[in-house]
Amino acid sequence: MNQTRWLVALAASLCAYGAAGSSVARAQNVVPGNAATGEALYSRCLACHALAYDRTGPRHCGLFGRRAGSVPGYAYSQAMKESKIVWDDESLNLFLKSPMEAVPGTSMGYAGISSGQERADVIAYLKKENASATCADR
Numbered sequence: 108m109n110q111t112r113w114l115v116a117l118a119a120s121l122c123a124y125g126a127a128g129s130s131v132a133r134a135q136n137v138v139p140g141n142a143a144t145g146e147a148l149y150s151r152c153l154a155c156h157a158l159a160y161d162r163t164g165p166r167h168c169g170l171f172g173r174r175a176g177s178v179p180g181y182a183y184s185q186a187m188k189e190s191k192i193v194w195d196d197e198s199l200n201l202f203l204k205s206p207m208e209a210v211p212g213t214s215m216g217y218a219g220i221s222s223g224q225e226r227a228d229v230i231a232y233l234k235k236e237n238a239s240a241t242c243a244d245r
């Protein structure tokens with residue numbers, strides 16, 4: 108086997124391995140996100156959210172690893188409080204795709220982000236900000 112054919116065979120077997128070993132949710136979030144693009148897209152969220160304080164929607168600092176509906180003092184819908192979601196890349200990807208389908212009865216009146224790349228970008232931005240001084244002690 109020449110080197111090119113060997114690489115093709117290796118790539119094919121890695122793809123097969125990845126597909127077999129992943130859950131449906133994981134498979135939906137295969138695109139790496141770009142935080143800089145995500146920052147621009149986050150302007151859509153700023154209509155209702157801020158990183159460090161609650162507005163129409165709850166703050167986004169502290170999001171990763173947080174149970175849905177758990178910011179003290181913020182008035183969530185019953186649906187969000189009972190959703191048992193823990194926010195991470197996968198659950199955010201599913202929720203942001205279609206909030207009202209992912210959490211029926213949510214009070215987040217937002218249609219969602221249909222592009223998987225754009226969802227990954229927003230998630231990358233949220234992650235970057237959560238690791239930054241903006242979110243220290245929030």
Ligand code: HEC
Pocket residue numbers: 149151152153154155156163164165170174175176177178182183184185186187188194199203212213214215216217220229
């Ligand atoms: C029209 C206003 C509005 C817009 C726009 C909006 N949200 Fe929300 N968001 C809300 C509200 C209200 C809630 C609380 C939902 C509930 O309690 O059911 C919420 C909840 C959330 C939660 C759950 C947080 C938690 O503490 O459990 C996440 C995550 C979230 N929004 C992310 C986003 C992102 C990312 C965007 C932009 C792509 C966005 N939202 C755009 C209003 C909005």
